[in-house]
Amino acid sequence: MAQENKPVIIYGGSFDPPHRGHAALAAAALRQLRPAALYLVPGFRTPFKDYRPVPFADRAAMLKAALSGAGLGGRSEIKISSFEAGLRRVVYTWETVAHFRALHPGAPLYFLMGSDCLAGFSGWRRPGYILKNARLLVGLRPGFSIGRGGATFTALAGRFPEADSTALRAELFLGRRPARLQPGVLEVIGKRKLYLARERALLQGELTPRRYAHSLSVAALALRLAPAAGVPQQKAAAAALLHDCARDLPTAGQLRLAPKRLAASLRSAPVLLHAWAGAALAKKKYGVTDPEILEAIELHITGAPGMGPLARLVYLADVANEGRNFPEAGLIRKLANADFQAAFKAANYVKLVYAFAGGGWVHPLSVGLWNSLQEKKLS
Numbered sequence: 001m002a003q004e005n006k007p008v009i010i011y012g013g014s015f016d017p018p019h020r021g022h023a024a025l026a027a028a029a030l031r032q033l034r035p036a037a038l039y040l041v042p043g044f045r046t047p048f049k050d051y052r053p054v055p056f057a058d059r060a061a062m063l064k065a066a067l068s069g070a071g072l073g074g075r076s077e078i079k080i081s082s083f084e085a086g087l088r089r090v091v092y093t094w095e096t097v098a099h100f101r102a103l104h105p106g107a108p109l110y111f112l113m114g115s116d117c118l119a120g121f122s123g124w125r126r127p128g129y130i131l132k133n134a135r136l137l138v139g140l141r142p143g144f145s146i147g148r149g150g151a152t153f154t155a156l157a158g159r160f161p162e163a164d165s166t167a168l169r170a171e172l173f174l175g176r177r178p179a180r181l182q183p184g185v186l187e188v189i190g191k192r193k194l195y196l197a198r199e200r201a202l203l204q205g206e207l208t209p210r211r212y213a214h215s216l217s218v219a220a221l222a223l224r225l226a227p228a229a230g231v232p233q234q235k236a237a238a239a240a241l242l243h244d245c246a247r248d249l250p251t252a253g254q255l256r257l258a259p260k261r262l263a264a265s266l267r268s269a270p271v272l273l274h275a276w277a278g279a280a281l282a283k284k285k286y287g288v289t290d291p292e293i294l295e296a297i298e299l300h301i302t303g304a305p306g307m308g309p310l311a312r313l314v315y316l317a318d319v320a321n322e323g324r325n326f327p328e329a330g331l332i333r334k335l336a337n338a339d340f341q342a343a344f345k346a347a348n349y350v351k352l353v354y355a356f357a358g359g360g361w362v363h364p365l366s367v368g369l370w371n372s373l374q375e376k377k378l379s
């Protein structure tokens, strides 16, 4: 049982998506420790209703592609473990350590991570248990010096570039091909239609190129402002991409989709129809059931008193995205970086000013939103 004396490495992470940084860390750990096993353990990701995160099987397929892209394909000591994902809940690191400790009772156990995680280690659940059973194995990221973090660890030789998974996902939601992902990973994403690729393909078939470009532009701003609006990234992307999904349907088609009770009142401003028709189409064709995404599509033009954070985000991003060339759009964008709520109010103001200046009919929901925002100011 010579194997029992060889190290066993656990490498946990969301791997959503796996990028070159992950592969570099795994390669360095293999070189330095020559372990009996290196377990990659993708964590369970909390689902957001139907817009669920990338399932384990897809992340495992991406991981395999990332490993073979880094020249690690076919290495028998590398295993992808479904331990955390299979429990279908958030799993604490100490539980994962306990699992592999039981599996390899005699082996020196290592827990591999980037140095950015080390800084928060003392805040993890049962750090004492983790350190008693496993040694931390840390790949140093630029700007991090040994000695910080409050726990002893083994450092991997080399420096490992920062790779921000949130930023990578934002690029993927917009259909871009970030260079920090290996070509093989991008191929898996394309084949399995991950990161809303299915939705984008359907949209491209429904919208004119100009409208599709507009949808991407709205999604880009919504993704940038999602943290400020307090909205999960994936929901922001889905709602923003789909907000105009019914915009290029003929009016008759929009009328068929919009609720009958609204169709009559919207004759005064037929352009508003596509918002209600869009919510219905998102449900029917794109399989959206999340009420917050449907609300965001429905209210993206008029707004409404009491609209939720996701609806506010899409409303603002529709008015102020980079593709808008009126001067207020840039000002709202700038303001949103500093104060999202103030920017949202400004978006409502600008829309109403343009509507009144145009002399047309203004939907009561838009006026209602304005009034509700003033009431909040007074209270």
Ligand SMILES: [Fe+2]
Pocket: 243, 244, 247, 274, 300, 301
């Ligand atoms: Fe629209």
Ligand SMILES: [Fe+2]
Pocket: 214, 218, 243, 244, 318
């Ligand atoms: Fe729009």
